[in-house]
Amino acid sequence: MNKLEKLLKERGPIKKIGVLGMGYVGIPAAVLFADAPCFDNVFGFQRNSKSSGYKIDMINRGECPLKGEEPGLDDLLARVVKAGKFECTPDFSKISELDAVTLAIQTPFANPKDLEPDFSALIDGIRNVGKYLRPGMLVVLESTITPGTTEGMAKQILEEESGLKAGEDFALAHAPERVMVGRLLKNIREHDRIVGGIDEASTRRAVELYSPVLTVGKVIPMSATAAEVTKTAENTFRDLQIAAINQLALYCEAMGINVYDVRTGVDSLKGEGITRAVLWPGAGVGGHCLTKDTYHLERGVKIGNGHLDYPEGADSIYVLARKVNDFMPVHLYNLTAAALERIGKSMKGSKIAMLGWAFIRDSDDARNTPSEPYRNLCLKADAEVMVHDPYVVNYPGVEISDDLEKVVRDADAVVFLAGHSAYFDVKADWVKKVTGKANPVLIDGRNVIEPDEFISKGFVYKGIGRGDKNEHLIL
Numbered sequence: 001m002n003k004l005e006k007l008l009k010e011r012g013p014i015k016k017i018g019v020l021g022m023g024y025v026g027i028p029a030a031v032l033f034a035d036a037p038c039f040d041n042v043f044g045f046q047r048n049s050k051s052s053g054y055k056i057d058m059i060n061r062g063e064c065p066l067k068g069e070e071p072g073l074d075d076l077l078a079r080v081v082k083a084g085k086f087e088c089t090p091d092f093s094k095i096s097e098l099d100a101v102t103l104a105i106q107t108p109f110a111n112p113k114d115l116e117p118d119f120s121a122l123i124d125g126i127r128n129v130g131k132y133l134r135p136g137m138l139v140v141l142e143s144t145i146t147p148g149t150t151e152g153m154a155k156q157i158l159e160e161e162s163g164l165k166a167g168e169d170f171a172l173a174h175a176p177e178r179v180m181v182g183r184l185l186k187n188i189r190e191h192d193r194i195v196g197g198i199d200e201a202s203t204r205r206a207v208e209l210y211s212p213v214l215t216v217g218k219v220i221p222m223s224a225t226a227a228e229v230t231k232t233a234e235n236t237f238r239d240l241q242i243a244a245i246n247q248l249a250l251y252c253e254a255m256g257i258n259v260y261d262v263r264t265g266v267d268s269l270k271g272e273g274i275t276r277a278v279l280w281p282g283a284g285v286g287g288h289c290l291t292k293d294t295y296h297l298e299r300g301v302k303i304g305n306g307h308l309d310y311p312e313g314a315d316s317i318y319v320l321a322r323k324v325n326d327f328m329p330v331h332l333y334n335l336t337a338a339a340l341e342r343i344g345k346s347m348k349g350s351k352i353a354m355l356g357w358a359f360i361r362d363s364d365d366a367r368n369t370p371s372e373p374y375r376n377l378c379l380k381a382d383a384e385v386m387v388h389d390p391y392v393v394n395y396p397g398v399e400i401s402d403d404l405e406k407v408v409r410d411a412d413a414v415v416f417l418a419g420h421s422a423y424f425d426v427k428a429d430w431v432k433k434v435t436g437k438a439n440p441v442l443i444d445g446r447n448v449i450e451p452d453e454f455i456s457k458g459f460v461y462k463g464i465g466r467g468d469k470n471e472h473l474i475l
């Protein structure tokens with residue numbers, strides 16, 4: 001038995017837990033730990049900052065500061081607070097009383113241009129843990145991080161701040177979150193949980209921490225760096241699959257065929273051992289995960305000290321996938337300009353009605369939305385742009401209306417950028433009447449409408465992947 005295993009044995013089973021970062025990852029994680037009978041109590045650590053300090057009192061009143069519907073979370077939080085099993089505090093010194101501490105702190109991009117993550121908040125959190133670290137404690141990073149961070153930067157800061165040695169005096173692991181807004185509790189309980197320690201003892205201790213909160217999911221143990229690669233790769237692979245069908249959509253347009261026929265065809269190849277993850281082409285890829293995790297993975301393989309053997313001068317297919325997906329709003333703009341040109345108009349001076357600002361259907365989440373680059377291209381071409389979205393209420397610098405008629409009125413072009421359910425009921429007659437145009441342009445970025453219904457009413461239609469319709473006769 002090594003020094004760490006002895007320390008963990010002396011300390012006994014995990015009873016007191018701390019969670020740093022009272023956000024959409026930390027809060028459900030904390031209340032689920034608090035709800036587990038085998039744990040005594042949980043502290044939620046929240047800096048008393050101007051922007052988020054209000055959460056401390058709110059949580060201690062048993063109220064959940066997260067907006068949006070989260071089934072079961074309000075009740076569970078109220079219950080564990082009332083039972084005295086969960087308390088939010090700005091007093092980080094309480095960390096020294098704990099057996100395990102997890103960090104669920106966001107790692108956004110400093111600015112989307114240089115694709116470098118902003119680890120400052122996470123580093124703050126790690127420093128705070130290091131300051132109050134005691135022998136035999138377990139530290140777990142839950143944030144999405146560049147592979148190599150746990151073994152590298154995190155371990156280094158914790159050791160500097162505490163004077164203790166990772167893997168000897170304390171256990172260190174990475175357990176990436178896989179939650180999605182709207183299903184936070186369900187995802188934590190039911191998804192399998194990747195748990196990766198810097199050594200065997202750390203992995204085992206982290207498995208002890210997470211097993212009690214899993215109902216359906218099971219723990220999948222591995223090394224800390226393998227866990228970091230798993231998290232970034234699972235999103236990189238999804239982005240790659242979306243890029244594959246987006247590229248096929250562009251090919252189908254060039255070859256004059258319908259990508260949805262081809263998709264149905266390819267998807268029909270079934271049978272044991274046959275897999276074809278054919279996803280859906282669209283106006284682009286937004287959100288918090290797929291737009292950045294590829295770059296975490298790419299950076300991880302670069303900072304790693306191993307030699308990468310890869311085709312000379314070839315782009316990573318993962319980065320290429322990001323470029324294809326980021327091209328889709330540009331392609332949508334090109335379709336809009338080409339359709340306007342067919343009726344002797346140009347972007348300059350035309351009125352564009354954008355339908356959809358959220359990055360995902362039937363959601364108010366607009367993080368890294370593809371609608372933004374599309375709108376910027378239209379404005380750059382001196383078009384007049386109106387934005388509709390039934391869920392997104394505000395977005396810095398963009399006026400968004402939930403009044404569809406107001407946005408569509410007098411439009412030269414109506415463009416679908418999100419697949420919100422409400423849009424599937426939009427009728428050609430209604431759009432034509434409201435735009436007041438003889439040949440309105442209709443651009444479909446999410447396969448929302450049936451082209452013939454609009455083409456037969458004199459619309460100039462172009463849809464992503466619809467090579468079979470995009471050069472139709474104008475009636």
Ligand code: SAJ
Pocket residue numbers: 177178179180234235238242279280281282283284285286287288289290359360361
């Ligand atoms: N998208 C397409 N075509 C598709 C699927 C998505 O264009 O076939 C676009 C969406 O419009 C959106 C973007 O990609 O703009 C992302 O969509 P998403 O469904 O991947 O939603 P996310 O970004 O919320 O991804 C999350 C991730 N979950 C976690 O990180 C825990 C991802 O790993 C999941 O695979 C994904 O949800 C999911 O499957 O729902």
